Amino acid sequence: MARDREVPKPNAPRSAAANLRLLRGASRRAQERLNSRDTVIRILIESGVDLLLRRISAARAREIQRAVDEILMLFDQVDAAPERIPLLREQLDSLERLMNDTRALHSLSQG
Numbered sequence: 001m002a003r004d005r006e007v008p009k010p011n012a013p014r015s016a017a018a019n020l021r022l023l024r025g026a027s028r029r030a031q032e033r034l035n036s037r038d039t040v041i042r043i044l045i046e047s048g049v050d051l052l053l054r055r056i057s058a059a060r061a062r063e064i065q066r067a068v069d070e071i072l073m074l075f076d077q078v079d080a081a082p083e084r085i086p087l088l089r090e091q092l093d094s095l096e097r098l099m100n101d102t103r104a105l106h107s108l109s110q111g
Contacts, residue, residue: 034092037075043099044068055106064102067095 032039044065051061074088 034096037072040068040071040075040092040095043095046099047102050102050106056102060102064095064098067091067098071095 032042034040034043047056047061047064050056051058071088071091074084074091078084078088
C-alpha cells in the first residue's frame with residue numbers, strides 16, 4: 001500500500017509566530033476625507049470589494065466608478081487649470097455622500 005507523501009512544512013521559525021499579535025478593532029476603517037487621488041482610488045477598491053461580496057449592486061458600483069473616473073480627470077485638469085478646483089471639490093463631496101449612503105445601506109442590511 002502506497003503511503004501518502006508528507007506535506008512540507010513552512011520554513012518559518014517557530015519564534016516568528018511568537019512576535020505576531022492580534023490588533024482588535026471595530027472592523028471598520030476610519031472615514032477619510034476625499035482630498036487626493038489616493039483616497040479616491042481607495043473608494044474604487046472598496047466599491048469593487050463590496051460588489052464582489054454582493055453588498056452593493058452592479059448599478060451602484062458603476063455609479064461609483066463613473067464618479068471616480070470623472071474626479072480623476074478633474075484632478076488632472078486642476079493641475080493645469082486651478083480655477084476648476086471648486087468643481088473638483090463639488091464632485092469629491094458628491095462622491096463622499098454617495099459612499100456614506102452606500103455604507104449606511106450596508107450597515108442597515110447587516111443588522
